[in-house]
Amino acid sequence: MYQYALQDQRIVDQRVAQFRDQTCRYLEGKITEQQFLPLRLQNGLYVQRLAPMLRIAIPYGMLSSRQLRKLAEISRNYDKGYTHVSTRQNMQINWPALEDVPDILEELASVQMHAIQTSGNCIRNTTTDPYAGVAADELEDPRPWCEIIRQWSTLHPEFAFLPRKFKIAVCGSESDRAAIHSHDIGLELIKHPQDGRIGFKVLAGGGLGRTPVIGSVICEWLEKRHLLSYLESIMRVYNQHGRRDNKYKARIKILVKAMGVDAFRQQVEAEWARLKDGPTTLTEEEVEGYTRYFTAPDYQNLDAGLAERQLDEQCAADSSFDNWVQRNTRPHRVPGYRIVNLSLKATGYAPGDINDHQMDSLANLASQYSFGEIRTTHEQNLVLADVQQRDLLPLWQALKPLGLATPNIGYLSDLICCPGGDYCSLANAKSIPVAEAIQARFAELDYLYDLGPLDLNISGCMNACGHHHIGHIGVLGVDKKGEEFYQVSIGGNQGKDASIGKILGPSFKQDDMPEIIEKILKTYLGLRLEEETFLDTCRRTGLEPFKQNVYA
Amino acid sequence: MRVKLIRDGRVVEDDWDGPLLSLEKLNAGVSGDGLGLVLQPGESPQQIGVELSRLSLVAIHFPVLTDGRGFSYARELRERGFRGEIRATGEFTRDQLFYLKRCGFNAFQLADESQLEESLANLEDFSEVYQASIEQPEPLFRRR
Numbered sequence A: 001m002y003q004y005a006l007q008d009q010r011i012v013d014q015r016v017a018q019f020r021d022q023t024c025r026y027l028e029g030k031i032t033e034q035q036f037l038p039l040r041l042q043n044g045l046y047v048q049r050l051a052p053m054l055r056i057a058i059p060y061g062m063l064s065s066r067q068l069r070k071l072a073e074i075s076r077n078y079d080k081g082y083t084h085v086s087t088r089q090n091m092q093i094n095w096p097a098l099e100d101v102p103d104i105l106e107e108l109a110s111v112q113m114h115a116i117q118t119s120g121n122c123i124r125n126t127t128t129d130p131y132a133g134v135a136a137d138e139l140e141d142p143r144p145w146c147e148i149i150r151q152w153s154t155l156h157p158e159f160a161f162l163p164r165k166f167k168i169a170v171c172g173s174e175s176d177r178a179a180i181h182s183h184d185i186g187l188e189l190i191k192h193p194q195d196g197r198i199g200f201k202v203l204a205g206g207g208l209g210r211t212p213v214i215g216s217v218i219c220e221w222l223e224k225r226h227l228l229s230y231l232e233s234i235m236r237v238y239n240q241h242g243r244r245d246n247k248y249k250a251r252i253k254i255l256v257k258a259m260g261v262d263a264f265r266q267q268v269e270a271e272w273a274r275l276k277d278g279p280t281t282l283t284e285e286e287v288e289g290y291t292r293y294f295t296a297p298d299y300q301n302l303d304a305g306l307a308e309r310q311l312d313e314q315c316a317a318d319s320s321f322d323n324w325v326q327r328n329t330r331p332h333r334v335p336g337y338r339i340v341n342l343s344l345k346a347t348g349y350a351p352g353d354i355n356d357h358q359m360d361s362l363a364n365l366a367s368q369y370s371f372g373e374i375r376t377t378h379e380q381n382l383v384l385a386d387v388q389q390r391d392l393l394p395l396w397q398a399l400k401p402l403g404l405a406t407p408n409i410g411y412l413s414d415l416i417c418c419p420g421g422d423y424c425s426l427a428n429a430k431s432i433p434v435a436e437a438i439q440a441r442f443a444e445l446d447y448l449y450d451l452g453p454l455d456l457n458i459s460g461c462m463n464a465c466g467h468h469h470i471g472h473i474g475v476l477g478v479d480k481k482g483e484e485f486y487q488v489s490i491g492g493n494q495g496k497d498a499s500i501g502k503i504l505g506p507s508f509k510q511d512d513m514p515e516i517i518e519k520i521l522k523t524y525l526g527l528r529l530e531e532e533t534f535l536d537t538c539r540r541t542g543l544e545p546f547k548q549n550v551y552a
Numbered sequence B: 001m002r003v004k005l006i007r008d009g010r011v012v013e014d015d016w017d018g019p020l021l022s023l024e025k026l027n028a029g030v031s032g033d034g035l036g037l038v039l040q041p042g043e044s045p046q047q048i049g050v051e052l053s054r055l056s057l058v059a060i061h062f063p064v065l066t067d068g069r070g071f072s073y074a075r076e077l078r079e080r081g082f083r084g085e086i087r088a089t090g091e092f093t094r095d096q097l098f099y100l101k102r103c104g105f106n107a108f109q110l111a112d113e114s115q116l117e118e119s120l121a122n123l124e125d126f127s128e129v130y131q132a133s134i135e136q137p138e139p140l141f142r143r144r
C-alpha cells in the first residue's frame, strides 16, 4: 500500500490548515455562502437534508487497519457511530458539525487520509478493481497507476473549476470490475496488438446521470509513460470547451457527443502535440518507484493440495460455512489463499453502512488474517484480499456475530443503493426503504441462489449514484407532482460488455416495488433456458415479455 | 485614485495607462506594441491573431468564481512563450490565488481591495505541490 513521504504529509497537513482558515472566515461572515461552496465541496463537505455530510477519500479503495480504526473513532467521536461506503469506494459520515470538520480532517491527516476532491467540479477519487494485485485474471496491477493519477490530480491548479465533476477508473484485468465504461475517462491496461507491450486503452465520455453513455475509445493504445500528458490534454479540452451553461449538459460525455469522437480526439491530439514529452512524462524508474509500494505481501509457501483438502473437510462438516465459502470467497492467484468478500447488505441495515464496532473488529481481523489491509468496493462491500484458506473458518466464525458474513455476494439482496431521500438533498425519492423492502421480500437464500448472479441497483434521483443504469435491474426514484415513484429498467450491465438498461414503462409506487420485482423475476424464471443468467435472458428476449407480465 | 492590485507578490497601484482591448478589437487590427488585452471565458489564447510579443498585459476575466477556463488560458499563454503580465480580474477569490499563480498569473485585481494585504498569504498556501506547472515545471515525482 502507498505510504506517504514527507512531501505527501506536508500537502495534506497544509490542506487542513487552509480549510481551517477558510471555515473560520466563513463562520465569521468574511466568506459568502456562494464563495464557500466550492471550497467546502472540494474538501468533501456537503450540506445535506438533515446535517452536513463529509465524504472521506479512500484512494482506489485501499485502507489499512490503522486507518479503519481511525474511521471508527471519528464516527464515534464526531458522528453517530457509523459510516457509509459509497459507490466511488469512498466512506462518508452523515452527521458531523461544520465547525468540527477541520478537526476531523486533522485526525484523518494523522493516518495519511484526507477528503480532498471527494466532491465538487474537479477530478474525483480514482477507482479500480477491488481485487487488484490478487485477481487471477489480471494483466497488470492497476494500483500504481491509480496512485500516479491520484498525485497528479490532487490539487491540480488548472482543473479545480471544471464544468462538472470528473471521474476516472482504471482496470488491469480481463473482466472489468471497475465499470470503466461508465466513467468520464476509463483506462484499461492492455497488450499492444503487435509487440505485446502493455499500455493503456483510453476511453472517454462515458457516464451515468441524466444521459447515460458508454465511453468511446479515443486512443487504442497509449504508451504508459505518456499517461499524464495525455490525461492533461483531455482535461484541457474539456475545461475549455465543456458546457457551463447547463449543469445537465456539462459532463464530458455531452462534449464528446456534440463534437463527435473523431473531432474530440483531434483536439486532444492537438493539445497533446505540445504537452507530449514534457516534464510530466513518466520514466521507468519513477513508475518502478510507485510499483514498489504495491508488491505482493509476504505470502507463505503453502501446500495448496493440503489446504484444499482441509477446507473441503471443514466445508463438509458445516454446510453454512460451506455456503459462505462458495458465495463470498473468490480464487486467489497465490496457492493456499482466497479473496474474502464481506457483505454490507444484511437485511435490516442500510446498504453499505458499517458501524464503529464492526470497523474496529474488522481492523483487528484484517491485521490477524489479511496483512492489515481492507478494501472498499464500488458495490458498497468490503474485501479482505489475502486470507489463507486455513484461516477461513476462524475468520467466518468471527465475522458471523459481527453481521459481516451474509452469504449473498453478487446475488439479488447484495444490491447497490444510494443514500437517497433519507439523507440526500438532491433526492427525488427515498431509496433505502425500497432496498430494505426488496431484501425482506427475497430473504430466502435458496431462491436467490437459484436466480443466479443479479445486480439490482437503486438511485434516488437522476444523478445515478446508485448506478441504476448498469444494474441488471435498475430502480430510479422519480418525483410525480410531489409524490415518490420508481421507474424500473432491465438489461443494464457493468463490465466489458457494458450496456444501459431499458425502461420498462410507467413508474410504480413504493409499496408496490417488491411485487413488481417479483413479477420480473418470475418472468425470467419462466423464460430462462438452462444456465441462462437474468442478463442473458433479457438480452435474448428483449423487454416485451417482461412488460407484458409486469403491466398485465 | 488608482486601483490597487497584487503584482509579483506585492500590493501595488495599477500603473497601466493604456487601453485594454477586447479580443475582437485586437484581431480587427491595431498597430504598435505594448498592447493590453482582455480575454473573456470562451476566448482562448489560440484565437489571438497577433504575435504575443506585441502584448504587454493580458487580463483574464472571471465573471463568476467557478468558471475555470481562465486557468487553462493563462497556462496556454505561458506555454506559448508570453512573458508579460497576466492579470486575473473579476469574481475570483483569494482562496484561488495559489492555483492562479501556479497557472501563470502574476497579477491579481481582487474585487474587494480591502482584502489585498491579507490575501498575500494565500499565494503561499502550500509549500509543496505534485504537478508540473508554470512556476514549478518539474512534477514532484521528478524531485523526490
Ligand code: SF4
Pocket (backbone or CB within 6 Å): A418, A419, A420, A421, A424, A425, A426, A427, A428, A459, A460, A461, A462, A463, A464, A465, A466
Ligand atoms: S442518486 Fe440522487 S438521491 Fe441518490 S445519492 Fe445521488 S444525488 Fe442523492
